[in-house]
Amino acid sequence: MPESGALESPLRIRVNAAPMAASRGNVMKIDRRCFLSLAMGAGAGIALSPLPWKLTDDVSIWSQNWPWTPVPKRGEAKTVHSVCTLCPGGCGISVRKIDDRAVKIEGMKSHPVNQGGICALGLSGLQLLYGPTRVKGPLKRVGDRGKGQWMPISWDQAIREVTEKLAGIRKAGRPQSVAWFSGASSNTLNQLLDRFSQAYGTPNGMRLPTLEDAYSLTLSLMNGGRARIGFDFEHAGYVLSLGAGLLDGWGSPVRMFKANSQWKTAGVKVVQVEPRLSRTAAKADTWISVNPGTEAALALAMAHVILKESLYKADFVESYTEGLMEGFRNIVLADFSPEAVAKVTGVDAATITMLAREFAKAKRPIAVCGRGQGTLPGSLDLFVATHALNALVGNLNQPGGVWMVREELPSWPDVQLDSAAKTGLGYPRLDGIQTPARISLPNRFIQAVAAGKDYPVEALLIVESNPLYTLNDTALVRQALSKIPFIVSFSSFMDDTAAWSDLILPNPIYLERSDDVVGVSGYPYPTIALSQPVVKPQCNTRPVGDVLLQIAKGLGDSVATALAWKDFNACLEASLGERFKSLKKSVVWVDKAYKPAAWDEVFATERFSFIPKGIAADAALKPVSVPGDAGGFPLTLMAYDTMRLSNGYIGNPPFLTKILEDTVLKQTDGLVEINPKTAKSLGFDEGDRAQIETPKGKALVKVHLDDGIVPGVVAMPRGLGHEAYDAYLAGKGINVNNLMASVNDPISGFEAAWGIRAKLSKA
Ligand code: SF4
Known part of the structure; x- marks a missing residue:
């Protein structure tokens, strides 16, 4: 059995019994303030419905000075129902409107998943809609990359420039050198991106994987068959x-x-x-x-x-x-x-x-x-x-128990490939996955591009994802992106990757457009929901699905034939069939009568395998160790997640940043959590400034002593340290991914890093 890093003694805590940590041979007390803060934070829960009114009140007072804060006029009040797509949670939402202005988002009571509940991020959706971080219309970079110098251009010019670039690459016989990154959801938009790639002739479509993908792979290797995981x-x-x-x-x-x-x-x-x-x-x-x-x-x-x-x-x-x-x-x-x-x-x-x-x-x-x-x-x-x-x-x-959940992915007729598409698809994927692929490995794609492996990437399209912020090892991602001469972002926001691109063709946000949501992460019943516009687009945006169809039309040949829908709504209708109309009214369809297959059925031909099929037992059970040398880096840094920090494609709205504890972010300083014993041994006290260093980088932080972390480990949250977005988010704290290395799982190839060796020194 592999040895782990030399960390101190076991701790076992019964939080509800007594606020103390019992360790081998000694008893460690958790500071009462720390315990109370945790218990209250957890008790108040950030995902309660309704969010405590005191918090809402505080926040609204605090936010009165923002010029973009909605100030409802008198007018007709109505409520529109839709689905929140800010995370894979799939909650139904009810948006209250005064005339054409959205003034409040609440959880949709009749929605089977959230049943009227909403989280703080969902509640803050109006700040994303009306806030200053939106990209107001198509932009073309005029200065050096990342310097923030942009020129507004028309939609005609934006679409023409992308189409001409992609047409030129394809005509030159290198369609494989166009790649795209997209967010995680399995829905019609992602199907459309897959279809576009196939018809165009690139094998390099990268969908950012999550635990859902790791679970689906586990199910296929142990249970057999394709399914989503669900937990009853x-x-x-x-x-x-x-x-x-x-x-x-x-x-x-x-x-x-x-x-x-x-x-x-x-x-x-x-x-x-x-x-x-x-x-x-x-x-x-x-x-x-x-x-x-x-x-x-x-x-x-x-x-x-x-x-x-x-x-x-x-x-x-x-x-x-x-x-x-x-x-x-x-x-x-x-x-x-x-x-x-x-x-x-x-x-x-x-x-x-x-x-x-x-x-x-x-x-x-x-x-x-x-x-x-x-x-x-x-x-x-x-x-x-x-x-x-x-x-x-x-x-x-x-x-x-744990269920295999039937998938409800739309199926479309096969794409007729022309010779250019066949040539491009004959190339290996840069992430090393065999085509056709159900998963993708953006970590390996980035490594390949940075190393100049196989063939160069000439154009990258980025949809609803922010890889320059969310992937481990930011420096490597930046190095890879620097090698790509043409980057197009379809982001609705000036996020970190959009700010590093050449063209931005902004998508409306989820409250302004239609999208389907197929399945809900971890939910045991098949579901399909329809997110639909609740207000008119606030900026000069176009749905990425529509833009993609226009680009396909401009490219002609098999691409135009394969993507012949008149607009993305027609595409959604083709996917959802009869359900499209009913979902416009009901928002969500759930197969509540769903029962997972009985053992006799699911394990009749293929038995459950304790060792993933085709993989040696010792390899399948081998852990991934942290990068770095324990001698030079005596601590282990872990990134952690909190509901108060949105850490994916969506940046933290101001409401969420407002409710961050000052043990996480103090003004613009990010804090690193450390056990008091470890801090003492290194000569640190609460609030001290320190430099944290890993094999991948260094950053200035403040120290926060916390009994609730194993000695020898330090922790930083995901979701801070943006370089782009707006004044409410940029430059606050540290992006922990700057300090992390990318580690490929030896079996799946998935990003598997759970930490990295680190050291802390006086700043
Ligand atoms: S962000 Fe996620 S959990 Fe929160 S309301 Fe939206 S879907 Fe639900």
Whole structure:
């Protein structure tokens, strides 16, 4: 079994029993202020509905000086229903309007996922709509890249310039050298981008993967078949979270807050395993403080106990699975005893044994993973170990269990490829994935472009994603983008990547356009929802789907034929069929009668495999270690997620920044969390200025002492340190991704970095 970094003793905290951390041989007290702040923050929850009125009141007073704050006039009041697409949560929203001005966003009461709830980000949507960070119309760069010098141009010119560039590259026989990046959702727009790529002849479409992709891959390798993962949390009897930030923005955040309330009422035990006292850990019944990166080892030690004591569900394991005796059991029994794993995880053997027995004997136990919000997919060993636990207790496709959810992706007729398209598609993908690909590896794409591997990228189209901000190792991403001579952003906002592009063709935001939302992250029922315009576009924008169709028309040949819809609405109609009309009224369709396939059906021809099919057992269960030398960098830096910081394509709206704790951001200083013992050993006190350095970079920070983090580990939030956007966000704190390295999972190739070695010195 691999050794982890030398970190200090195990901590096990029962937050609801007593605010203290029991460690091996000594007792560490959590500072009362720290505990109260966590408990209150978690109790108030940022995703409650309605958000506490005091907060709303404070924020509205604070924001009265903003010239762009909506000031409703007298007029006709009405409510329009739609879907929020600011995260994969898929919440229904009800937007209150006075005449044609949207004045308030609330959760849609009849929506089955959020049932009237809304999170602070969803509530802040009007700031995105009316705020100063919008790109007001098409822009062309006139100065050096990233210097912020732009010239407004007409839509005709913008579309003509992109079309001419793409036509020239294609005519020269190099369509493979055009690539695109898009956001994560599986929907018609992404289908359209795929179709455009195919017809044009490029294999380099990159969709930024998330935990959903890691789970889908795990399902296909262990269960067999294609499906989305769903968790029937509402009927679970026990929840073991291996690092998933269930109350920190994981899956569908508002749904998770509601599920948590249900768990409290029903007495469902929640155990959170992670190195830091996150809000999820603070609200759990038990927090198991584990050394970072060892969550999978803990799961495998639990499997060891379950197998050794024959606590597994025999009828499922014996009749429907394979690979248990052959590989999984041997490895787990030989290498993952609780005693051996205790040395790695810092969790004592008795606790591991107790946890395994409790999990196996509970009714309807669910194990779940996906670090933090799961915006990065993570290492496959953690998904395999977690899913193996669910299989051992037979809680697959059962009520209160982990479900394989039918996919509802639209299907269109095949594209007729012309010779240019065939030539381009004959080239390998730059991320190394075999085509046709269901996943993409932007981390490997960036590495290949930066290294000048295979062939150059001549043009990059960026849709609803901000790779220069969200991907690990910002310097490498910038190096790769610098090699691409023509970058087109379709962003609605002046985000970090848009600011680094050559042309911006702004998309309307979600409150101004139509889009479908297929599936909800982690939700166990098939769903399709329609996000639709609730107000007229506030800027000179055009939906990216419409623009893409116009570019296709201009390119002619098989591209025009394959994308012959008159506009994106027609495309949506082709995808959704009859449902399109009904969704305009109902907003969402949910197959609540859905039942996942019975074991006899799903494992009839292909049994569940404890070891991913086609992969050696020791390789599948091998953890990913952090980059960096422990001698030169004695600490481990981890990035964490919080509901108060939007950290993806959408930058934090001012409301959210306002409610950030001053232990995270103080004026423009970002703070790094550190255990008081570690801080003392390094000579730091609360509020001290420090330089944090990793093998990838350095930054100036302030120190925040916090008992709720394992000694030897420091943590910084994702979502700060933007270089672009607006005065309310740019230059505040540090983008932790600047300090992180990119680590490819050895099996899946997914971005798997969960931390990096670091050191802290006096500034
Ligand atoms: S949880 Fe996500 S989808 Fe729901 S309101 Fe918040 S941002 Fe929107």
